[in-house]
Amino acid sequence: MSKSHVMSFVVGAASVGAGLLLMGVPAPKPSPVEPSPRPAIPERSTPSEAPALDSPAPARSPDLPLESGEEESFSYDPIDLESELIEPVPDVETFFEDFLEEDYHEDLVTLGERLFHDPRLSSDNTLSCASCHDLRYGGIDRAVTATGVNGQIGPINTPTVFNAAFNVLQFWDGRAANLEEQADGPPNAPGEMASNWDEITAKLAKDADLVSQLVKAFPKEDFSNGIDPEHLLTAIGEFERTLITPNSPFDRYLKGDDRAVSREAKEGYQLFKDVGCIECHNGTAVGGGSLQVLGRRRSYFKEHAAGVNLGRFNVTGEDEDRYRFKVPSLRNIALTAPYLHDGTQQSLQDVVRVMGAVQLDVDLSDAQVERLVAFLESLTGEYRGMSLDSIQNIENLPSHEPQTEDSE
Ligand code: HEC
Ligand code: HEC
The missing domain is CATH 1.10.760.10 (Cytochrome c-like domain)
Structure with a gap:
């Protein structure tokens, strides 16, 4: 544990870099998680x-x-x-402090990492985000186009999640304004994870361990009436902001x-x-x-x-x-x-x-x-301190801490 930031729970559903929009591209729709304005990344x-x-x-x-x-x-x-x-x-620490201008919120990132790898986000519990964005293989599926639940072949190549935090908009056609809005897509897409937030939050609410992690990440929230998908999206987006190389x-x-x-x-x-x-x-x-x-x-x-x-x-x-x-x-x-x-x-x-x-x-x-x-x-x-070239053979990626540890 390198840091113990006590943080307000509102962490950026940020359109990191909305300020970079070049002319001609219509302003993106506001994100479902209400982004706070943020300075353009570099x-x-x-x-x-x-x-x-x-x-x-x-x-x-x-x-x-x-x-x-x-x-x-x-x-x-x-x-x-x-x-x-x-x-x-x-490095991740500098990115959060200098570019995003927010504290690195470890509990939120840990939760986001867990959700990113959680197959319960798909209808038949077979696909997680990581199934298509394997962090050991450059953040992709190494396929021509993606494969969703029930072997459905998708129409388009899977881009990497590494450094997506720098993208001005998300998706090949830029239809999502930020990482949170993007993450709302695949769980609901019939050709990908083919689920919906009611189904997903019902499954997750039965997992006491996960709920306790949610409480840790959002200490001011009350989860007794169920899980709000916006919290899940916020955590996933925040985890993805650590996926820089x-x-x-x-x-x-x-x-x-x-x-x-x-x-x-x-x-x-x-x-x-x-x-x-x-x-x-x-x-x-x-x-x-x-x-x-x-x-x-x-x-x-x-x-x-x-x-x-x-x-x-x-x-x-x-x-x-x-x-x-x-x-x-x-x-x-x-x-x-x-x-x-x-x-x-x-x-x-x-x-x-x-x-x-x-x-x-x-x-x-x-x-x-x-x-x-x-x-x-x-x-x-x-x-996490290892060249992406060489992490293919590692069974479990090391925890998310080392990046911040060294510099303190
Ligand atoms: C006018 C803007 C533009 C210029 C100039 C340009 N690119 Fe691209 N590049 C793009 C776009 C847009 C794509 C994505 C196209 C697509 O997949 O539909 C792309 C895709 C790529 C990709 C594939 C990325 C991936 O993840 O699939 C590579 C590699 C690449 N460009 C390298 C180059 C190199 C090398 C040059 C110079 C010889 C170059 N580009 C010049 C706009 C440009
Ligand atoms: C079935 C495979 C599949 C699953 C599961 C999946 N993705 Fe993707 N992801 C894709 C494909 C394909 C695209 C490109 C779609 C497009 O641009 O139309 C994409 C695009 C993205 C992008 C945009 C990157 C960029 O450069 O524009 C991000 C970020 C991302 N996915 C994160 C996630 C997260 C987070 C999850 C889990 C909630 C997830 N993905 C689940 C296949 C998948």
Whole structure:
């Protein structure tokens, strides 16, 4: 037990980063748990260079020979942490204190962690959040699209829960304003957990141990008349705010450790800036800060006509939102194949090529792809002090304390 904050029970149902909304995206609906306004997460997450939703891509030429067979040369500029458009992920304690400006409420996080792993959130007690968002495997299910109760195959790829706290909106189409509003979705979705809060709270209310944990997490509340789902959502959201992954090799490099990443990764980062990936994938999460049209420069869906998803258009009905998706975070991206909302891209090499083509109208050479991938691979961070690379084989993840312990 590192901390014993005595806290008011209202902990953030926060739309962390609602302030980051770029123009053109309608204000999200208020969350069912009444978010308190919160400062945008890292101010620098939306650099002025980031494109507005509809700005055409500035034509940048990578200034590199693209002919195959031709010898390519690569170089890179030294890091200037103050002006880079990617910031290191803070540790959990700093995130809560400096960015969320709230105390880390251990009982609430413990409760949220437990609920995240609780299959009673599904109708037949078979699926928990963690079934689809396995924390040992990058926070995903490693499938093309998700599988709900009774083996129902879903329509879309499962994004990671790691670093979702940095997302400006949740879901591929941004239809949830924050983590609490998002967590309200799967338990009620017929194709996912196929339950409802009446059923779930009735099951949980019979569990004395869980109820005592609820009382601990919300000391001012009275649970004698049953459980209010909003408390469950608040706890799950708060737990998810601890799912951030600091200390990747690239972050150590950003902070001045020149030996933390390979030369290829440094060249890859330079390319990432030069060809323009960073216009969309920037900020602390290297993404998550805006919604952008997939196929901005060349059509994506011409070649993927089978499972056309209209993206944000499904939410707003606005033409300009056709094929618009949340720019995913690229943190831990080496672990979260297959890629894109439709799960069509199996390897990082493939998805990087697709991105160059459809978003930037650039046909990347093999050598360029290799370097970009080396950079992306350096973005794998740590959860509870362990690299996400290496926690696959661990039966039980260590408890949630170590992150705060060391620094006290
Ligand atoms: C059946 C598999 C499944 C289950 C169970 C499930 N999820 Fe998900 N999750 C998904 C899929 C698929 C998406 C993307 C859906 C979309 O964008 O339309 C998603 C999206 C999310 C996101 C948004 C991430 C982002 O980048 O936008 C978060 C956060 C999340 N889930 C958390 C949870 C929590 C918390 C639970 C438990 C209450 C849960 N999930 C249960 C499959 C699942
Ligand atoms: C115009 C904005 C934009 C630019 C520029 C851009 N991307 Fe993306 N990127 C997106 C969007 C939006 C998605 C999600 C698309 C989808 O799945 O529907 C995405 C998805 C990805 C993914 C897959 C993420 C996942 O979790 O499945 C990777 C990897 C990626 N981009 C890398 C790159 C690289 C490398 C470049 C530069 C060559 C780049 N992107 C340029 C907007 C952009």
